[in-house]
Amino acid sequence: xxxxxxxxxxxxxxxxxxxxxxxxxxxxxxxxxxxxxxxxxxxxxxxxxxxxxxxxxxxxxxxxxxxxxxxxxxxxxxxxxxxxxxxxxxxxxxxxxxxxxxxxxxxxxxxxxxxxxxxxxxxxxxxxxxxxxxxxxxxxxxxxxxxxxxxxxxxxxxxxxxxxxxxxxxxxxxxxxxxxxxxxxxxxxxxxxxxxxxxxxxxxxxxxxxxxxxxxxxxxxxxxxxxxxxxxxxxxxxxxxxxxxxxxxxxxxxxxxxxxxxxxxxxxxxxxxxxxxxxxxxxxxxx
Amino acid sequence: xxxxxxxxxxxxxxxxxxxxxxxxxxxxxxxxxxxxxxxxxxxxxxxxxxxxxxxxxxxxxxxxxxxxxxxxxxxxxxxxxxxxxxxxxxxxxxxxxxxxxxxxxxxxxxxxxxxxxxxxxxxxxxxxxxxxxxxxxxxxxxxxxxxxxxxxxxxxxxxxxxxxxxxxxxxxxxxxxxxxxxxxxxxxxxxxxxxxxxxxxxxxxxxxxxxxxxxxxxxxxxxxxxxxxxxxxxxxxxxxxxxxxxxxxxxxxxxxxxxxxxxx
Numbered sequence: 394x395x396x397x398x399x400x401x402x403x404x405x406x407x408x409x410x411x412x413x414x415x416x417x418x419x420x421x422x423x424x425x426x427x428x429x430x431x432x433x434x435x436x437x438x439x440x441x442x443x444x445x446x447x448x449x450x451x452x453x454x455x456x457x458x459x460x461x462x463x464x465x466x467x468x469x470x471x472x473x474x475x476x477x478x479x480x481x482x483x484x485x486x487x488x489x490x491x492x493x494x495x496x497x498x499x500x501x502x503x504x505x506x507x508x509x510x511x512x513x514x515x516x517x518x519x520x521x522x523x524x525x526x527x528x529x530x531x532x533x534x535x536x537x538x539x540x541x542x543x544x545x546x547x548x549x550x551x552x553x554x555x556x557x558x559x560x561x562x563x564x565x566x567x568x569x570x571x572x573x574x575x576x577x578x579x580x581x582x583x584x585x586x587x588x589x590x591x592x593x594x595x596x597x598x599x600x601x602x603x604x605x606x607x608x609x610x611x612x613x614x615x616x617x618x619x620x621x622x623x624x625x626x627x628x629x630x631x632x633x634x635x636x637x638x639x640x641x642x643x644x645x646x647x648x649x650x651x652x653x654x655x656x657x658x659x660x661x662x663x664x665x666x667x668x669x670x671x672x673x674x675x676x677x678x679x680x
Numbered sequence: 681x682x683x684x685x686x687x688x689x690x691x692x693x694x695x696x697x698x699x700x701x702x703x704x705x706x707x708x709x710x711x712x713x714x715x716x717x718x719x720x721x722x723x724x725x726x727x728x729x730x731x732x733x734x735x736x737x738x739x740x741x742x743x744x745x746x747x748x749x750x751x752x753x754x755x756x757x758x759x760x761x762x763x764x765x766x767x768x769x770x771x772x773x774x775x776x777x778x779x780x781x782x783x784x785x786x787x788x789x790x791x792x793x794x795x796x797x798x799x800x801x802x803x804x805x806x807x808x809x810x811x812x813x814x815x816x817x818x819x820x821x822x823x824x825x826x827x828x829x830x831x832x833x834x835x836x837x838x839x840x841x842x843x844x845x846x847x848x849x850x851x852x853x854x855x856x857x858x859x860x861x862x863x864x865x866x867x868x869x870x871x872x873x874x875x876x877x878x879x880x881x882x883x884x885x886x887x888x889x890x891x892x893x894x895x896x897x898x899x900x901x902x903x904x905x906x907x908x909x910x911x912x913x914x915x916x917x918x919x920x921x922x923x924x925x926x927x928x929x930x931x932x933x934x935x936x937x938x939x940x941x942x943x944x
Contacts, residue, residue: 408744444860447864449860449863449864450860468870472866472868475863475864475866476866479864480861480864482857482860482861482864485861487858487886487889487890488858488861488862488865488882488886489885489886489889490881490882490885490886500865500866500867500882501865501866504865504866504867504868505866550865551864551865554865554866
């Protein structure tokens with residue numbers, strides 16, 4: 394176990410008539426090295442939960458435990474937390490403010506007062522991880538990159554802190570297919586490193602959602618369900634009711650499972666579904 | 681969310697003051713401003729403050745809001761008090777601190793000034809808490825309209841005002857979001873004023889870029905809906921002045937006349 398929460402609640406502007414109860418008594422745990430997807434329709438409290446986990450918001454009630462130690466929100470503790478936990482906000486390229494890509498990526502390592510040599514190393518490593526290691530790009534303005542490259546650069550800016558846990562809020566939003574594919578590959582590759590934990594927030598059951606080995610489903614500030622892909626997708630009816638509709642290919646697979654065919658209830662991409670169905674057809678054709 | 685945002689922020693409601701025409705509210709505010717500065721006696725000022733508190737009670741604003749709204753003037757009040765208490769001389773000496781003295785007239789003049797300040801803020805709070813920014817801008821446009829004949833762009837100014845008011849909460853939210861996003865990258869915004877000023881770029885640059893992008897999108901959206909500078913616009917909801925509005929205006933006028941005649 395890496396992070397767990399006990400009765401975690403968060404209310405925006407408490408004590409005023411504008412107050413909004415974003416989260417109510419969330420109990421969850423995220424395992425080290427897991428790929429967890431936080432699902433929920435918009436307004437379900439996903440982003441708030443992510444910011445709480447990143448130590449950027451302080452819970453109104455309840456507590457967060459990291460490696461079994463309760464987070465006390467002391468200044469030094471928070472700094473350490475922010476170094477270990479990388480939080481990528483929604484549309485993170487909107488935080489860019491530097492004149493060169495190098496400075497943008499170096500912002501985080503410099504904030505943690507690393508020596509210049511180490512900063513340079515970190516920048517190069519981070520850019521290499523996201524596949525932007527073309528030296529010609531380093532002195533270019535981050536605003537000159539394509540939308541997909543900007544997103545990758547923004548993630549590199551967080552990876553430069555060398556976090557052990559990466560939290561991403563709707564990382565594929567606004568990207569084209571090619572950009573989404575690159576991001577998908579990056580997250581998969583990061584998660585493959587031992588002990589590297591990835592948590593992705595999304596409101597769509599898209600390809601990134603299919604990477605998960607564990608799902609948390611939020612609905613109106615409460616934890617609706619959690620579990621492995623099998624456990625979650627066997628309750629497709631409930632997902633649908635809170636506005637998380639399954640992609641057409643998943644509806645097809647569910648119909649086939651309901652008709653008695655031996656497929657497992659995980660999140661399929663079209664490609665995976667095709668492979669599964671073809672494999673089954675071959676098996677049936679040659680008894 | 682920052683709590684200072686609640687300062688003068690519109691609180692939707694259905695009280696008498698909420699339903700009053702914004703144009704009339706503006707006029708009444710103007711009349712009461714004149715009254716406030718014509719009042720010469722504590723009795724008159726006290727009466728006005730009681731009237732304002734009664735008005736506040738009818739709006740049923742949570743007490744917190746009022747205190748929150750008055751908080752920004754605390755320093756002005758303290759400054760005023762110090763200035764008047766120590767530098768206006770006359771009457772009995774109340775307190776002696778070395779070479780400094782506090783005298784009776786200083787205290788009474790200071791208290792009078794503070795009461796005026798509180799009245800001023802209470803009045804403007806009553807207006808902004810009960811009138812939506814859009815209504816307020818339209819009310820102001822109404823009074824600027826005669827200037828239109830002289831080539832003054834009253835309609836455009838009203839649009840600019842309502843857009844500016846509309847985007848204050850959006851930009852405030854955006855800056856909170858940016859603050860947290862840069863904190864997630866290890867930026868430390870705590871510490872003294874100077875160390876904070878130095879760390880301004882990571883906040884201000886994206887905030888400005890965002891504001892410009894938003895302005896571009898808004899301009900495009902407005903043009904797509906047929907907005908043209910200089911074109912006469914009609915309203916979907918023409919707001920009407922009702923009997924109650926006239927009555928309030930009349931009462932405010934009467935109050936002013938009473939103050940002038942009695943010399944309160």
